[in-house]
Every structure is written in C-alpha cells, then in structure tokens.
Amino acid sequence: MTVTSPDTDVRDLAATLERVVTMVRRMMPSQAMSLTSVSVLRSLESAGPTRLTELASSQGVTQPGMTQLVTRLERDGYVERRSQHGDARVVLVGLTEAGEEFLRQRRELRTQRLDDLLRTLPADDRSRILDAIPALTMLASLGPQ
Amino acid sequence: MTVTSPDTDVRDLAATLERVVTMVRRMMPSQAMSLTSVSVLRSLESAGPTRLTELASSQGVTQPGMTQLVTRLERDGYVERRSQHGDARVVLVGLTEAGEEFLRQRRELRTQRLDDLLRTLPADDRSRILDAIPALTMLASLGPQ
DNA sequence: TATTGTTATACTCTATAACTATA
DNA sequence: TATAGTTATAGAGTATAACAATA
Numbered sequence: 450m451t452v453t454s455p456d457t458d459v460r461d462l463a464a465t466l467e468r469v470v471t472m473v474r475r476m477m478p479s480q481a482m483s484l485t486s487v488s489v490l491r492s493l494e495s496a497g498p499t500r501l502t503e504l505a506s507s508q509g510v511t512q513p514g515m516t517q518l519v520t521r522l523e524r525d526g527y528v529e530r531r532s533q534h535g536d537a538r539v540v541l542v543g544l545t546e547a548g549e550e551f552l553r554q555r556r557e558l559r560t561q562r563l564d565d566l567l568r569t570l571p572a573d574d575r576s577r578i579l580d581a582i583p584a585l586t587m588l589a590s591l592g593p594q
Numbered sequence: 595m596t597v598t599s600p601d602t603d604v605r606d607l608a609a610t611l612e613r614v615v616t617m618v619r620r621m622m623p624s625q626a627m628s629l630t631s632v633s634v635l636r637s638l639e640s641a642g643p644t645r646l647t648e649l650a651s652s653q654g655v656t657q658p659g660m661t662q663l664v665t666r667l668e669r670d671g672y673v674e675r676r677s678q679h680g681d682a683r684v685v686l687v688g689l690t691e692a693g694e695e696f697l698r699q700r701r702e703l704r705t706q707r708l709d710d711l712l713r714t715l716p717a718d719d720r721s722r723i724l725d726a727i728p729a730l731t732m733l734a735s736l737g738p739q
Numbered sequence: 740t741a742t743t744g745t746t747a748t749a750c751t752c753t754a755t756a757a758c759t760a761t762a
Numbered sequence: 763t764a765t766a767g768t769t770a771t772a773g774a775g776t777a778t779a780a781c782a783a784t785a
Contacts, residue, residue, distance in 0.1 A: 458724050458727070459705055459708055459709045459712060460701075460705050461727050462708060462712075462723065462724065462727055463701070463704045463705045463708050464701075465727050465730050465731045465734065466614065466618050466708070466730075467618065467704075468730075468731060468734035468735070469611065469614065469615075469618075469730055469733070469734045470614075470615050470618050470619070470629065471629065471633060471734065472733070472734040472735075472736075473611050473612070473614075473615050474615070474629065475654065483774075483775065483776095484615070484616070484619065485775080485776090486775090488616065500743085501743080501744065502742085502743065502744075509620065510775090510776070510777090511776075511777060511778080512743080512744065512745090513744085513745070513746080513747095513776085513777075513778080513779095514775075514776050514777070515744095516744065516745060516746090517745095517774090517775075517776080518774095518775075518776085520745095521774075521775085536742095536743085536784080536785075537743095537783080537784060537785085538742065538743040538744070538783065538784045538785070539742095539743065539744085539784095540743075540744065556605075556608070559608045559612075560604050560605050560608045563604055563607060563608050563611070564601075564604045566733060566736050567604060567607075567733070569736055570729065570732060570733060570736070573729075574728070574729035574732055574733075575729070577722075577725055577726045577728075577729040578607065578726050578729045578730060578733060579603045579607065580722055580725075580726070581722045581723050581725070581726035581730075582603070582606050582607055582610050583719070583722075584715065584718075584719035584720070584722040584723045585610050585611075585613075585614055585723060585726075586610045586613060587715060587719055588614070588617070588711060588712070588715060588719075588723060589610065589613035589614045589616070589617040590613070590617075591617075591711050591714055591715070628751080628752065628753095630752080630753090631752090645766085646766075646767065647765090647766065647767080655752095655753070655754090656753075656754065656755080657766080657767065657768090658753085658754075658755080658756090658767085658768070658769080658770095659752080659753050659754070660767095661767065661768060661769090662751095662752075662753080662768090663752075663753085665768095666751075666752085681761080681762075681765095681766085682760080682761060682762085682766095683760070683761045683762070683765065683766040683767070684761095684765095684766065684767085685766075685767065
C-alpha cells in the first residue's frame with residue numbers, strides 16, 4: 450500500500466476549484482433555484498421525460514426529496530408529471546416549454562457574465578483557461594456519478 | 595491553442611464550470627456544512643476574529659442570516675463569540691481549535707480525492723489543468739464579491 | 740411480497756420584519 | 763437617532779420513517 454502525499458499543485462488546484470465554485474455560485478442569480486433543481490431540468494432537457502426514481506438516484510437525493518423537488522418545479526411551471534402507459538405506479542417527469550425557456554435564459558445570462566469576466570483577464574490567462582476546457586470537462590465527468 | 599470562436603469557447607467554459615461545480619460539490623462531504631459556513635471558517639482562518647456584520651456583508655448574506663449561521667457554528671464548536679473592548683454592541687467571531695482542525699481535515703480529504711481523480715487523467719490533460727490554476731484563481735477573484 | 744411514489748415530520752439554511760441593547 | 767446584533771416567522775431544500783397504490 451503506497452501512500453503518496455498529493456503535491457502542492459493538487460493542493461493549489463483544490464483551493465482554486467473551491468474559489469471557482471464560490472464565484473460561479475455568486476455569478477448566477479439563480480439563488481432562486483437550487484443547483485439540484487437546475488441539474489434536474491438540464492437532465493430532462495437532454496434525456497427527455499424521466500421516471501422520478503431515476504431522477505432521485507442520478508441526482509443523489511432520496512425519493513421523497515425528489516418528490517418534493519418535482520412538486521416545487523411543477524408548481525412553478527417548469528416540469529409536469531405524466532403517467533406511463535402500462536404501469537400506473539410510474540410517474541414520468543417532463544420539461545415544459547417554460548422549463549426549456551428557463552434553461553435558455555439562464556445559459557444566456559451565464560455566458561454573458563462569464564464573457565464579461567474573461568475580457569478583463571490578460572490574453573494569456575484567458576488562453577490557459579480556454580485550453581483547459583476539455584481536460585476540466587473530463588475531470589468533472591470522473592467525479593462521483 | 596484556441597481555434598474556435600470566442601463566443602463558442604465561453605459557452606463551453608460556462609457549461610464546463612457548471613459541471614465542475616457539480617463535481618466539486620459531490621466530491622466534498624460538504625453536505626454536512628454549507629459552502630457559506632465553510633467560507634466563513636476559511637475567512638476567519640486567514641483574517642482572524644471578525645465582526646459579525648462584516649462577515650455578513652463579505653459573504654453576501656443578511657445580518658440575521660449570519661447571526662444564525664454563527665450560532666450553529668458555535669453550537670458545533672467551530673467558532674466562538676467574543677466581545678470587543680470599547681464597544682459592547684460588537685460581536686467578534688473567532689475560529690476555535692476545533693474549527694482549525696476541521697479546515698485542516700477537510701483540506702486533506704479534498705486534496706486526496708482530487709489527486710485520485712487527476713491520476714486517472716492523461717498526462718497532457720493533467721498538465722493543462724495545472725497550467726490553468728493561476729488564471730482560474732484570478733478569474734475567481736474577479737467574480738461578484 | 741416488491742416496487743413506485745407520497746405523506747408526515749424534523750432539521751438546515753436563508754430571507755424579511757420587528758425587536759433589544761448600546762452608542 | 764443610529765448602529766450592532768438577536769428573535770420571530772416563513773419558505774426552500776433535504777433527510778428518515780411510515781404509508782398507499784400498483785405490480
């Protein structure tokens with residue numbers, strides 16, 4: 450069993466990622482909606498109508514938690530509950546037009562703000578960030594779930 | 595090397611950062627403590643005892659919100675309320691030994707997990723991420739404080 | 740009996756409004 | 763009166779336990 454201590458670079462990256470998380474959270478005024486809720490909407494957008502249980506497990510929340518999250522999203526008009534032909538127990542959750550529009554606008558705002566920030570960075574810093582996009586995406590995909 | 599249009603790059607970066615946020619959130623067992631609470635502890639660690647009002651404004655929460663957050667942190671032993679000599683209205687919030695230890699352990703765990711992930715990445719992806727650290731730190735510091 | 744989802748209940752986190760104590 | 767902080771109250775978000783409906 451080899452216990453190598455992570456080097457300074459990794460420590461720095463961990464600290465940096467934490468600051469990035471804080472920045473991203475503050476950049477989006479979507480404090481009106483939790484990250485989990487947004488994640489559900491994005492998932493529905495890319496995967497189409499999905500069963501409640503599957504949403505719960507893929508988002509790492511409990512089934513009752515997802516029931517309540519979906520209830521709030523439904524109340525706000527972003528999703529709708531549908532039934533599945535052939536199994537009356539199943540609840541399919543689908544994105545509404547308002548839900549799609551919400552994602553579009555959020556994406557637009559987010560991109561605009563990030564663009565504003567990037568423009569204030571020196572060109573070489575901006576390049577280093579943009580060059581790291583595929584690697585960061587891969588890193589993110591490796592995380593828990 | 596950035597070959598695509600800046601607009602598309604920024605869109606990609608926004609999407610990537612969102613995935614990174616999700617990954618970081620799931621990587622840290624921070625479900626036990628809110629990001630704001632951790633941010634307060636880190637601030638106290640670097641700046642020393644701080645007035646409650648100042649914590650509230652720097653963290654972007656209300657004064658009552660900070661009162662309650664500090665009350666929870668105090669109950670859990672991570673911070674303590676002190677009085678300021680000369681003005682009996684003021685509450686100075688300071689980090690306890692347990693608070694310092696909490697940050698140390700959290701940092702250790704976080705770094706270890708990130709290191710595990712990075713080791714599974716191809717070397718050039720890892721390099722691109724590490725090369726972007728200073729730029730990402732700068733980007734994060736530009737965000738809405 | 741197993742699966743799907745909801746209801747009941749409780750705790751964290753955060754907001755606004757009203758309040759107390761001190762300056 | 764102004765400032766620093768707390769208390770009261772409410773809603774979002776999430777958990778566990780108990781429940782109902784369907785397979």
